[in-house]
Amino acid sequence: MQNHPLSTSHPLREIEDVHALEAQLERALVPVTPSTEFRARLRDNLRMAAYHREMHQLLVRERAEMPWGWFVGAAALGSAAGLLTIFLRMRHTRLGALGIVAENK
Numbered sequence: 001m002q003n004h005p006l007s008t009s010h011p012l013r014e015i016e017d018v019h020a021l022e023a024q025l026e027r028a029l030v031p032v033t034p035s036t037e038f039r040a041r042l043r044d045n046l047r048m049a050a051y052h053r054e055m056h057q058l059l060v061r062e063r064a065e066m067p068w069g070w071f072v073g074a075a076a077l078g079s080a081a082g083l084l085t086i087f088l089r090m091r092h093t094r095l096g097a098l099g100i101v102a103e104n105k
Contacts, residue, residue, distance in 0.1 A: 034042075
């Protein structure tokens with residue numbers, strides 16, 4: 001009967017398993033040294049990518065958010081001033097029609 005991978009086993013057996021795995025990995029994973037041409041192309045491509053990214057950031061900057069609060073406040077103030085002017089003009093006209101407006105001389 002085979003032991004389940006998660007079952008407890010003797011520590012010496014586990015060490016042997018780890019050493020066996022290590023030996024298999026050493027055989028399968030051989031270190032590779034890239035060629036000089038490959039390294040030069042990689043360096044040039046990385047520099048070009050960095051240059052394009054920097055240029056993109058310079059050319060496509062995010063716009064500052066519009067100060068909508070100031071525009072809305074100015075519009076509300078203008079509307080209030082316009083309504084006040086209309087109200088005073090109507091009042092002045094109505095009182096003038098009644099002959100109540102005092103002359104300032």
